Amino acid sequence: MPILEGQTLLIDADDTLWENNIYFERAIAAFITYLDHQSHTPAEVRHALNQAERETILSHGYGLTSFTQSLITCFDRLTETPITDHQHVQIRSFAQSIADQEIELLPGVAELLPNLAERHRLILMTKGSQAEQADKLSRSGLAPYFSAVEIVAEKNPVTYREVTRRNQCIPNTTWMIGNSPKSDINPALAAGLHTVFIFHKDTWILEHAEIAAAPQGQQLIEVDSFIRLAEIF
Template sequence: MSIHKETLTGQTLLIDADDTLWENNIYFERAIASFISYLNHREYSPQQVREKLNQVERETVLSHGYGLSSFRRSLMECFERLSVEDLTEEKRERVLSFAQSIADQEIELLPGVAQTLPVLASRHRLILMTKGNEAEQADKLVRSGLAEHFTAVEIPREKNPDAYRSVCARYELAPHTTWMIGNSPKSDINPALAAGLHAVYIHHHHTWVLEHEHFDEAPSGQKFVELESFSHLTQWL
């Protein structure tokens, strides 16, 4: 569903961080590729190893949440389950190095973000709403240089309808003037629509596989917009 192409003013925009404002998942994909190559499983194909890792990650997220520490656990657990050799200290350090390569990455803003956020901030109230490890996400925001554009930061353990309702209650936001903007159907779009908000989906070619989900239809009175680039937001909001 699209909306009339007329700039709206005085809205509240909840904006996701990873893979909406800056690159994130591509670094995990590179680390996973290195892990699979290092494991070099004799029976499972690379795709089968990836499927095993996806399952481990689903389990780890439930028990330890999101973030690099959770990813490290997933890599170690997957290696221990699939490797036919004992886990030596050398192997352990090598597996952990794949996760460390992500931590060493500089923040890379996505195209148009640096130019677009100030324009949006001049028109609307911006709140960063991104799930994950609180310390990691807060550190990335500081390093991104974008913190000044946000009036508040919310880092829930999970972005579900209750999390959106809680944020709306905390900041006294009216759902009909509040938008969630992000790249994940599972965390950004569907739960925001379920909570009564409007939503904007920003395409990203490398959205994490665990965030894939079919889009729910926007309920009557709510709006759902799909955009190819973050910079296109100024044409709508």
Template structure:
């Protein structure tokens, strides 16, 4: 098994990753039995954060702060985003509020209607962007849906996420869709109960350690980590070690799921 397709065990922990490859674990061990596969959406099935990063770059350039560096402005924006999410949840409207709040905190000049409209305009490319599926997603999901139960488990604004799913053309491949306010272990347990999932045969697939992998493991599920080069900074977190009896796969490509399921 190559380094890009590693099944992790709970022995011989590597302190640099918190995980250790199990060289004896064969690929394709889940193909013989029907599994329930929970799948994240943004930056797992389609591009998402790159559009937010473009908007943030435009915002920082427009602010052109005389004291704070671009990295420092980004740190301020991260704080604003955390506060806005806590008060208003995820989604494009929340992101717009964060940009406006950050500008008001850092700018020496007062906010005007013209400046407000200019800041909001930076986010137009996000809502206008076509859904760009990540490589191999459509073909892989079509094949997996023949053998396994697929459930979309994402978080954010229900209307925004539902629209993106339908625009993606992937909706018919899922037996159910869950749009959560937040992804934590309690939320995953609720999903498990609602859909009568057997934890021993249920996997969460995603790119975010914070929202997809660690809370799913905490809820007793197996997990598949597919890193994305531009995962949102607020989703960064050290990947936890799976408990005894759990499995964690790290794959380089979405299509590698077919090697195991």
């Protein structure tokens, strides 16, 4: 049975509304090929990069600046000679290739979002670089459908409570919708919200996690595409 009208829908951006991680994966593949390491397998290089990203996020947050620093850190750790200016330029070009991508909306988003906005209050809630995320939203053409935009440094229960309080959201009529168990689903449930998990086959590996069970009185719904939200809302 569809949910009643008048809900507040907090909607994630990257890999929920538009493609994102596939471009990072292509850049990483190019980086691994460029490194062409003689003593480490591609899987080992990727493992080293994942670790570098975990560390860089703590100091630089999310976004292309952080990703670029992670590539440079990984390169430094796996090569015996100091990185050259030419190599710096080449590594930065991998990140730049992501910035140059056109916004590619995921199937069903362009058709369904206007309809959802007519019946519910939509708030974009994404994490990352303020400038990068705002630019992507502007280029997507979706900004008019959101009554508010929340670009946060991290998605955790405290942040969800702050966002819902700031926007005067009522927990039992507020939903977080996104593709990341780690950032969109588990902390939102912990903050007392309902959630909809939208599966995306290319979700960033650092966003993988076991999906928590919904506490009593809250709902967790899982769907395989954005367009399936039409059956819920």
